[in-house]
Amino acid sequence: MRLILVLVEHSGGVVDDSAFELASAARKLGEPGEGVRVGAVLLGNDVSGIAEGLGRWFDDIYVFDSPRLQVPDGVAGAELLAGLIEQEQPFVTLIPHTNTGMDLAPALAIRAGAPLLADCITLEATEDGISAVRTRYGGKVHARISAAGTGGFMATLRPGSFAATEAPGAGGELHTMAVPEGLAPQRRFVETIAPEPGAVDISQAEVLVAVGRGIDEEEHLEIIRSLARAMGAEIACTRPVVDKGWLAKSYQVGTSGVAVKPKVYLAIGISGSYQHTGGIKGAPFIAAIN
Amino acid sequence: MDIIVCVKRVPDVAEAEVDIDSSGRGIQLGTLGYVINEWDNFAVEAAVSLVEAHGGKVTAVTVGGEDDEDVLRRALAMGADEALHLTDPVFEGSDSFGIAGILSQAVADIPYDLLLTGAVSGDVGGGRVGPMLAAMAGIPHVCLATELSVEGSTARVRHEVEGGLERVVELDLPALVTVQTGMNEPRYVSVLGIRKAGRKPLRTAGTAEIGLDPDTVGPAAVRVRIDEMFLPPRGEGAEILAGNDEDTVAALVDRLRQQGGI
Numbered sequence: 275m276r277l278i279l280v281l282v283e284h285s286g287g288v289v290d291d292s293a294f295e296l297a298s299a300a301r302k303l304g305e306p307g308e309g310v311r312v313g314a315v316l317l318g319n320d321v322s323g324i325a326e327g328l329g330r331w332f333d334d335i336y337v338f339d340s341p342r343l344q345v346p347d348g349v350a351g352a353e354l355l356a357g358l359i360e361q362e363q364p365f366v367t368l369i370p371h372t373n374t375g376m377d378l379a380p381a382l383a384i385r386a387g388a389p390l391l392a393d394c395i396t397l398e399a400t401e402d403g404i405s406a407v408r409t410r411y412g413g414k415v416h417a418r419i420s421a422a423g424t425g426g427f428m429a430t431l432r433p434g435s436f437a438a439t440e441a442p443g444a445g446g447e448l449h450t451m452a453v454p455e456g457l458a459p460q461r462r463f464v465e466t467i468a469p470e471p472g473a474v475d476i477s478q479a480e481v482l483v484a485v486g487r488g489i490d491e492e493e494h495l496e497i498i499r500s501l502a503r504a505m506g507a508e509i510a511c512t513r514p515v516v517d518k519g520w521l522a523k524s525y526q527v528g529t530s531g532v533a534v535k536p537k538v539y540l541a542i543g544i545s546g547s548y549q550h551t552g553g554i555k556g557a558p559f560i561a562a563i564n
Numbered sequence: 565m566d567i568i569v570c571v572k573r574v575p576d577v578a579e580a581e582v583d584i585d586s587s588g589r590g591i592q593l594g595t596l597g598y599v600i601n602e603w604d605n606f607a608v609e610a611a612v613s614l615v616e617a618h619g620g621k622v623t624a625v626t627v628g629g630e631d632d633e634d635v636l637r638r639a640l641a642m643g644a645d646e647a648l649h650l651t652d653p654v655f656e657g658s659d660s661f662g663i664a665g666i667l668s669q670a671v672a673d674i675p676y677d678l679l680l681t682g683a684v685s686g687d688v689g690g691g692r693v694g695p696m697l698a699a700m701a702g703i704p705h706v707c708l709a710t711e712l713s714v715e716g717s718t719a720r721v722r723h724e725v726e727g728g729l730e731r732v733v734e735l736d737l738p739a740l741v742t743v744q745t746g747m748n749e750p751r752y753v754s755v756l757g758i759r760k761a762g763r764k765p766l767r768t769a770g771t772a773e774i775g776l777d778p779d780t781v782g783p784a785a786v787r788v789r790i791d792e793m794f795l796p797p798r799g800e801g802a803e804i805l806a807g808n809d810e811d812t813v814a815a816l817v818d819r820l821r822q823q824g825g826i
């Protein structure tokens with residue numbers, strides 16, 4: 275039976291939803307008529323509590339527990355995973371296409387000599403390998419991509435693109451893995467920094483008027499401000515608007531900004547990249563002016 | 565301090581209607597303009613300002629066809645000292661793995677302390693070339709940097725991580741850093757500036773010059789194939805308001821009212 279490995283992302287003792295999405299995506303990668311074994315890979319410090327909660331989703335749990343792994347480190351992670359892949363020979367290794375996944379997966383692909391399908395929004399096993407859909411050109415185009423071979427593939431999957439369904443009775447057999455001394459010494463942790471709270475909290479706003487690069491000039495923000503005032507809305511923006519220094523980071527909606535859950539979202543001059551829309555939760559009414 | 569910065573020229577699709585080409589595996593490039601990959605612009609600025617502060621040399625590198633020389637001229641105008649244009653008909657059709665392989669072979673001959681790439685490219689967007697290149701070169705890396713400074717033989721990097729957090733790490737040089745947008749304010753490049761930079765050294769190299777086995781690049785060597793490209797299906801329930809401005813605005817206001825937006 276095929277083994278599929280899933281790298282589990284977690285933060286502050288809480289497992290990221292991507293772990294369950296990837297576990298579910300993994301279940302569909304068996305040979306016709308056969309199930310799969312889905313193994314979680316858990317890297318961290320003092321993670322036995324987290325491991326316990328994974329049993330309803332994973333058949334096996336490979337735990338690398340060490341103070342060295344207190345914070346995610348793509349270089350150290352790639353080294354450990356390359357060893358595990360060599361040992362267990364999975365059919366596919368799945369990694370979330372998150373900031374930490376992006377830091378680890380390509381380096382791992384080189385160490386493991388594996389084809390890497392990046393940022394997949396679908397994934398399936400085919401007769402001669404695996405196949406996926408991903409976006410290109412900022413989401414304007416979709417591409418079907420594939421890799422051929424008998425196994426050893428890698429894919430990073432976009433968070434939120436795969437439905438998470440439990441696998442009752444999976445069991446979650448624990449495997450304690452060794453973490454070598456002096457792992458990846460050339461990269462060292464200094465500190466973790468939480469975002470500064472902004473003057474307004476857009477995450478609680480019911481109506482948002484959001485602006486993107488399409489507003490073209492900082493002066494045009496005044497028009498937007500008066501529109502927002504007239505609507506009784508807060509303003510929000512995309513990353514390029516913050517990059518240009520037109521609005522503070524606390525106004526940025528997206529995967530590297532604030533998550534919002536308004537009733538109405540009016541987007542002005544915004545192309546709708548997934549890193550932006552990924553920050554819009556719930557099912558708001560979205561209107562875009564282009 | 566010597567820095568190599570990888571740059572790429574990408575089609576500018578922001579305002580364009582994109583169509584699939586006749587091969588079914590690419591887009592029609594005919595009428596599109598080209599720009600430096602947004603992330604690479606921040607990487608070039610980071611390289612140039614570090615060298616302005618510490619001394620040393622910036623080399624800009626691209627893998628691409630004849631026209632991609634533009635992006636190197638632009639980097640030179642921003643303050644890069646030298647440029648290396650990796651171009652060879654056999655490079656065409658390489659995937660990210662192939663591009664990283666070409667870059668790693670080429671940089672092996674150039675002394676450097678720091679390798680910079682963009683975090684992702686606007687057209688491919690996988691964010692693979694940087695960390696793949698680091699792994700091939702056997703140096704540490706960190707992705708999605710928002711701040712970068714160097715002291716002695718150590719780089720200090722602030723980067724975006726899980727749960728909306730940022731983290732500061734230190735890397736022993738030589739190291740590779742992928743640059744996120746917003747790290748700095750990329751300086752303005754004028755046409756005159758590009759013309760002036762025309763005197764700076766720009767070297768061209770292919771497989772023979774960098775000593776690369778041609779069998780490791782191009783379509784035959786790809787690890788990930790592109791089977792087909794297609795336009796995304798339109799979102800369910802999506803509606804496009806078209807017509808004259810007055811009617812469109814009235815219709816939009818109407819819908820916003822219904823939804824409690826006004």
Ligand SMILES: Cc1cc2nc3c(=O)[nH]c(=O)nc-3n(C[C@H](O)[C@H](O)[C@H](O)COP(=O)(O)OP(=O)(O)OC[C@H]3O[C@@H](n4cnc5c(N)ncnc54)[C@H](O)[C@@H]3O)c2cc1C
Nearest residue numbers: 486487488512513527528529530531543544545549550564
């Ligand atoms: C790891 C990572 C994390 C990221 N995190 C975020 C994030 O948290 N938030 C975020 O927003 N982005 C994020 N990004 C960036 C994201 O990929 C996009 O680059 C960004 O969202 C694009 O912003 P935009 O829509 O404002 O600009 P563009 O994509 O340039 O779109 C501008 C739009 O304006 C339209 N337009 C132009 N002129 C007019 C006009 N006169 N009137 C009306 N419309 C006009 C254009 O047609 C276009 O659709 C992230 C990227 C990466 C790699």
Ligand SMILES: Nc1ncnc2c1ncn2[C@@H]1O[C@H](COP(=O)(O)O)[C@@H](O)[C@H]1O
Nearest residue numbers: 570627681682684685688690691692693
């Ligand atoms: N053809 C290329 N030539 C030089 N650098 C490249 C090339 N393709 C990608 N890169 C670098 O790798 C980064 C990430 O690209 P990608 O992996 O395609 O998302 C870019 O921002 C560039 O710095």
